[in-house]
Amino acid sequence: PDxxxxxxxxxxxxxxxxxxxxxxxxxxxxxxSEDGSGxxxxxxxxxxxxxxxxxxxxxxxxxxxxxxxxxxxDDHTDNVAACLDEFACxxxxxxxxxxxxxxxxxxxxxxxxxxxxxxxxxxxxxYTMRWKEFTFTFHDFPGQTIYHDALLVERDKGGKIFFIxxxxxxxxxxxxxxxx
Numbered sequence: 001p002d003x004x005x006x007x008x009x010x011x012x013x014x015x016x017x018x019x020x021x022x023x024x025x026x027x028x029x030x031x032x033s034e035d036g037s038g039x040x041x042x043x044x045x046x047x048x049x050x051x052x053x054x055x056x057x058x059x060x061x062x063x064x065x066x067x068x069x070x071x072x073x074d075d076h077t078d079n080v081a082a083c084l085d086e087f088a089c090x091x092x093x094x095x096x097x098x099x100x101x102x103x104x105x106x107x108x109x110x111x112x113x114x115x116x117x118x119x120x121x122x123x124x125x126x127y128t129m130r131w132k133e134f135t136f137t138f139h140d141f142p143g144q145t146i147y148h149d150a151l152l153v154e155r156d157k158g159g160k161i162f163f164i165x166x167x168x169x170x171x172x173x174x175x176x177x178x179x180x
Contacts, residue, residue, distance in 0.1 A: 019159050025051045027075060029163060031153060033132035036062035041151065041163045043067060043083045044075040053086065065131065067091045068138075070165025071148040072100045074113040081115055090121040094140045097147045098122045109145075133157065 023030040028048045031039040038061050055061040064087035101117040127138045133156040141150035144166040151163040
């Protein structure tokens with residue numbers, strides 16, 4: 001690898017393991033800070049919530065401080081309300097994604113969750129936020145869907161990961177993600 005590049009290419013994440021501050025849970029990712037707080041990326045299945053509860057009970061997670069949604073598909077959003085019942089935390093999205101998350105019944109799109117996500121914390125494109133030892137930068141990032149977000153996470157002690165949902169997933173019956 002190029003020593004000038006300080007981010008981990010997707011191929012390296014697959015070949016190696018994600019950094020110790022990222023816990024993969026199904027198609028979600030849990031960012032864990034040094035103090036044990038967590039920040040979740042997507043929440044489609046009940047299994048994700050159950051795993052977070054297990055981590056908390058095992059003392060590996062103290063609390064959940066936030067949830068970021070990459071896109072509206074049900075496998076990334078169906079259990080957001082259940083997650084918020086367990087862990088009262090803000091849910092982040094950019095402006096273009098907000099309406100479909102809050103009013104999914106107003107759209108006729110495939111794989112759409114029927115459950116509205118209320119009380120979103122809507123942030124503008126390029127919004128930067130500090131969370132613990134991380135800097136988060138929120139992006140409107142059309143890819144797999146036109147209503148799609150991405151989150152750049154930069155760790156103070158080194159390491160960057162760009163969470164993009166399924167935008168570059170090279171699988172499925174249509175395989176259009178890489179073309180987008």
